[in-house]
Amino acid sequence: MADLRLGVNIDHVATLRQARYATMPESKNVEPDLIAAAGICERAGAHGIVAHLRADRRHMQDRDIERLRASIMTKLNLEMGNTPEIVDVALRILPDEVCLVPEKREEVTTEGGLDVIGQHTELETTIKRLQTAGIRVSLFIDPTLEQVDATAELGVEMVELHTGKLANAFAEKIQKKELENLQAAAKAASELKLQVNAGHGINYTNIALICNVPHLTELNIGHSIISRAIFVGLESAVHEMLAAMENYGK
Numbered sequence: 645m646a647d648l649r650l651g652v653n654i655d656h657v658a659t660l661r662q663a664r665y666a667t668m669p670e671s672k673n674v675e676p677d678l679i680a681a682a683g684i685c686e687r688a689g690a691h692g693i694v695a696h697l698r699a700d701r702r703h704m705q706d707r708d709i710e711r712l713r714a715s716i717m718t719k720l721n722l723e724m725g726n727t728p729e730i731v732d733v734a735l736r737i738l739p740d741e742v743c744l745v746p747e748k749r750e751e752v753t754t755e756g757g758l759d760v761i762g763q764h765t766e767l768e769t770t771i772k773r774l775q776t777a778g779i780r781v782s783l784f785i786d787p788t789l790e791q792v793d794a795t796a797e798l799g800v801e802m803v804e805l806h807t808g809k810l811a812n813a814f815a816e817k818i819q820k821k822e823l824e825n826l827q828a829a830a831k832a833a834s835e836l837k838l839q840v841n842a843g844h845g846i847n848y849t850n851i852a853l854i855c856n857v858p859h860l861t862e863l864n865i866g867h868s869i870i871s872r873a874i875f876v877g878l879e880s881a882v883h884e885m886l887a888a889m890e891n892y893g894k
Contacts, residue, residue, distance in 0.1 A: 647889075647890075647892075648855075648860055648861070648862070648863060648889045648892040648893075649691040649692070649861060649862040649863070650689070650690050650691055650692075650862070650863055650864075650865065650882070650885060650886055650889060651690065651691060651692040651693065651694045651721050651841075651843075651862055651863070651864040651865070652682075652685040652690045652692075652693060652694065652864075652865065652866065652869055652882060653694035653695070653696070653723075653843075653864055653865065653866025653867075653869075654678060654681050654682055654685070654693060654694070654695060654866065654870070655694075655695060655696050655703050655704060655866055656703070656866055656867055656870040656871075657676055657678055657681045657870060658678055658695075658703035658704045658705075658708060659702075659703040660676060661674065661675065661676055661678070662702065662703055669705070669707075678708050678711070678712065679711055679712065679715050681878060682712055682715070682716050683715070683716075684878045684879050684882075685869075685878065685882050686716060686717055686718050687879070688878070688879040688880075688882035688883055688886075689882060689883065689886050690718065690882055690886075691718055691719070691862070692718045692719040692720070692721050692740075692741075692862070693712060693716050693718065693719070693720055693721065694721045694722075694723060694743075694864050694866065695708065695709060695712060695720070695721075695722060695723065696722075696723035696724065696745070697709055697722060697723075697724055697730055697733060698725070698747060699725055699727050699729065699730060699747060706733060709722065709733065709737050709739070710737055713737050713738070713739060719739075719740035719741065720739040720740050720741070721739065721740065721741040721742075721743060721782075721864065722734055722737070722739035722741070722742050722743070723742075723743045723745050723784075724742060724743075724744060724745065725744070725745060725746065725747030726744050726763070726766055726767060726770050727747075731770055731773065731774070734774060734777075734779065735773065735774070735777050738777060738778070738779065739779060740779070740780065741779065741780045741781070741782060741802070742774050742779050742780070742781050742782070743781075743782040743783070743784055743802075743804055743841075743864075744758060744767065744770065744771075744781065744782070744783050744784065745758065745784040746758050746759070746784070756786060756806065756808075757784050757785035757786035757787075757791065757806040758783055758784055758785055758791075759791075760783055760785055760791050760794040760795050760798065761790060761791065761794045764794065764797075764798070767783070767798060768798055771798055771799065771800055775799075780801045780802065781800040781801060781802070782800060782801070782802035782803060782804050782839075782841060783795045783798070783800055783802075783803055783804070784804045784806060784843075785803060785804070785805065785806060786805075786806050786809075787805045787806065787807075787822075787825045787826045787828070787829035787830075788825070788829065789828065789829065789832050791829075792829050792832045792833050792836065792838075793832070793836070795833070795838065796833070796836040796837075796838055800838070801838070801839055802838060802839040802840075802841055802861075803833045803838045803839070803840060803841065804841040804842060804843055804864065805826055805829055805830060805833075805840065805841070805842045805843075805857075806842075806843075806844050807826065807842050807843060807844050807845055807846055807854060808844040808845040809822045809825075810822035810823055810825075810826060810845075810850070810853060810854070811844065811845030811846055811847070811850045811853075811854075812845050819853070823853060823856060823857070826842070826857045827856070827857055827858060830842075830857050830858050830859045830860065831858060831859060833859070834858070834859035839861050839862075840859045840860050840861055841860065841861055841862040841863070841864060842854060842857060842860055842862075842863055842864075843863060843864035843865060845867075846863060846865045846868060847865075847867075847868035848868060848872065848884060848885065848888055851863075851885070851888045851889065852888075852891070855889070855891050855892045855893075860892065863889065865885060868885075869881045869882060869885055872884065872885075
């Protein structure tokens with residue numbers, strides 16, 4: 645089994661910057677620097693950088709995505725909602741990959757997966773535009789067989805399974821059920837020739853559960869790594885997550 649790859653989401657680095665400098669982005673004191681953070685993650689062994697350009701620009705800004713595109717050495721995975729403005733940004737900047745996610749203004753971070761079944765027509769148009777531009781496309785979905793089937797029908801290269809319900813499960817019974825859902829969805833996606841990625845709520849503890857999901861190619865993790873970095877530094881935080889991922893498939 646191939647090694648499990650890690651994409652580090654650096655949105656929370658931008659969130660910290662915006663807490664102080666949202667109204668004065670040209671200040672000479674602006675920090676932390678997203679490009680420096682991305683570089684540290686790459687040198688520590690991350691296989692890609694993930695960034696979510698939201699419609700409300702609450703953390704990442706257009707200029708951030710432009711700078712990341714120009715500087716990172718691995719790959720840029722742009723998370724985005726299916727809105728005309730953000731699609732136009734993606735087509736201009738040309739990330740290596742796009743992960744289409746649901747987006748609600750009132751949420752703190754992305755909660756739940758796309759309703760691929762209900763949004764088939766709108767998604768199909770966007771997917772074709774992105775793929776024509778040479779961008780690989782993933783859909784962020786809840787781990788149900790129906791959503792997996794609908795995702796495959798749209799001809800995307802990848803699916804990202806929403807792991808939040810497993811990651812945040814308190815009761816063992818719920819945890820068991822959510823793990824079974826993820827396992828079944830991953831198996832179905834793999835059989836449909838989709839690359840299977842996963843993300844949301846994964847941390848240094850519950851990754852042991854995630855490692856029981858078959859056919860995974862990549863985990864996209866942000867909050868836990870950035871949180872750990874407060875105590876041990878970003879490089880060590882990435883190293884520790886990669887070490888935890890080494891048990892996958894063993």
